[in-house]
Amino acid sequence: MIILVFRCVLKKVVDDTYDIEIGRGLQDELVNDLRNGLTGKKRFAVITDSNVEGLYARDILERIRNAGFSAELFVIPAGEKSKTRHYKEVLEDAMLEKGLRRDCAVIAVGGGVVTDLAGFVAGTFGRGVPFVNYATTLLAAADASVGGKTAVDTPLATNLIGMFNQPEKVYLDIDTWKTLPKEQIASGLAETVKHGCLGDRELFEYLEKNVEKIFEGDAAACEYIAEHNCAVKYNVVMQDERESGLREVLNLGHTVGRAVETVSDYRLSHGEAVSIGTVAQARLGEKYGFISAEDRARVEKLLERAQLPVRIPDYIDKAALVKKLYTDKKVRDGKLRFVFQKGIGEVVQFGENNFAKEIAEDEIAAIIALM
């Protein structure tokens, strides 16, 4: 029996607008922005990983302290295996131990693992404190800088526990790419090629001409892909901030990609896994007539030139891989769903707000068997 209904009217305009600053050596910009009240806070938790700590994070920490702020450094082990609830808890406890409360802001210095994890930590610390990303990898530039997706992995699925949380600002410091190992550049190129495939034919063709220049650290080429990565992702995200439909296109190559990454127990980097997933998608798409054999071959060729794998390594258990596909977040009512590129530079649309096609298990299993 209803006695009365009390309506809580909660309507508001949310403005999550932020800038992505692309440049070389942006440490002073960061400190100046903090001085000018970017986060509204005077205490900072600098979160980084064991690789980036000595390269950039300690330097940034010192600069923040020299500007008169209080700042503490928190270091997680480098690698995708740190993107867990465990390390989220470790960071939270360390921050609380240092006396940080809601009066702090988080400065993430590192690649996608650091920015994903630190953004999630910031989102639930004191029910949300501001955060800033100082991205030091091409992968972070390509993948983690736009969209506000933060998350951790669990034993049963990658990126399924997390939240949407927009940073106050993102710094893409192209200078830091010079300290990246080749595999890291390659990893970032996987997402860059993916962006070309799904939404930027010009970017794809630029890469076909210039992919080797990225490995050489060519300034113009690095700037070009930093900007185009942001633009592709932004154009998608702006139209669909909550991943209800269009945003799924960014998942191109990630159905098989995420699964093979997990089944490899992270022997494959995220980028390597996405490369394999992108090829699997193109091959299945060719079967459906979404992409020509010629364009599919161009995709594989470009990924190879980006020093990425286009075959599934022998050590992968293919039956386990097929089973793992069902942990994909696009799964709906227990059915696998794939995003497909339409030739190069576009995706296939399957209905209003629907950019993913239901796939029978044996269809993708057949593709995987031959890879």
Add this chain to the structure above:
Amino acid sequence: MIILVFRCVLKKVVDDTYDIEIGRGLQDELVNDLRNGLTGKKRFAVITDSNVEGLYARDILERIRNAGFSAELFVIPAGEKSKTRHYKEVLEDAMLEKGLRRDCAVIAVGGGVVTDLAGFVAGTFGRGVPFVNYATTLLAAADASVGGKTAVDTPLATNLIGMFNQPEKVYLDIDTWKTLPKEQIASGLAETVKHGCLGDRELFEYLEKNVEKIFEGDAAACEYIAEHNCAVKYNVVMQDERESGLREVLNLGHTVGRAVETVSDYRLSHGEAVSIGTVAQARLGEKYGFISAEDRARVEKLLERAQLPVRIPDYIDKAALVKKLYTDKKVRDGKLRFVFQKGIGEVVQFGENNFAKEIAEDEIAAIIALM
């Protein structure tokens, strides 16, 4: 050197409006609402605790299943000690294990611990799935039904890890209060008295006349306080959804309250702790002239009649309690801050958007020493 700045414009209108339905036996309403697409989902995770499982949650689970939906039950141990990152993780893993992904919604059935924890689980599961609260305690009605605050406790602080997350709907089933032990009714009355103190003199005076009737389950009295609790909290929250200023007034009594709850290692219930905290606040407020001795005595008297403690138990280490005050989320730049009632039914304002006063440690230590 800045090369270019890419602006991500993310502005939107968010409508988190929801209904709180107050009534008796609202199980059918819930199932009807789910049928009518309240959450937009067809798979449900019913989250409850070991006390409420047999009383109400299994029944609700069966009703949801009988309506043709898929639903799974997840049970945490009853008590504040379950409001942790550990049980959040246990729930997440169990949900993933059952194959639930972003296609599910969470139905929380229980008191404040269950609704706080389940709301947080829902907020980060698949980066956010909808949730509904079926509240079975007076405390949940008083404290957890309005405001969207979800959180867990950590060894170092209560409620510091969490998020703002609004439910799709809240059901306050007054019928369920009849199975509450007396201490639970008392606990809910602590927050109710607090609401009277800070924003509803009429509610306070109604309780002075009728507090015993709540323990007797008197229908009119239960409805009255359910509604007034919602109204007080809503009026505050509506004006300040992000707790930037006004919302801190809801923290009346919680500075000492939260601390004594933790230091007691949860031997004190949340309500008992808030009762002690409210008295500490009133005594300190009397010293500052914010409340008369007579009104302060009325507060203590009413809390006693609500079967709540107004003295600090002997087993509490008072030095540890004072130290613990610094984990309060209102602490700013290392300084303790208290909210104070102004007589009965109002709070003291200390400046624009500031409802908390900085307190020297020895001032509150002196009050605590005498309690």
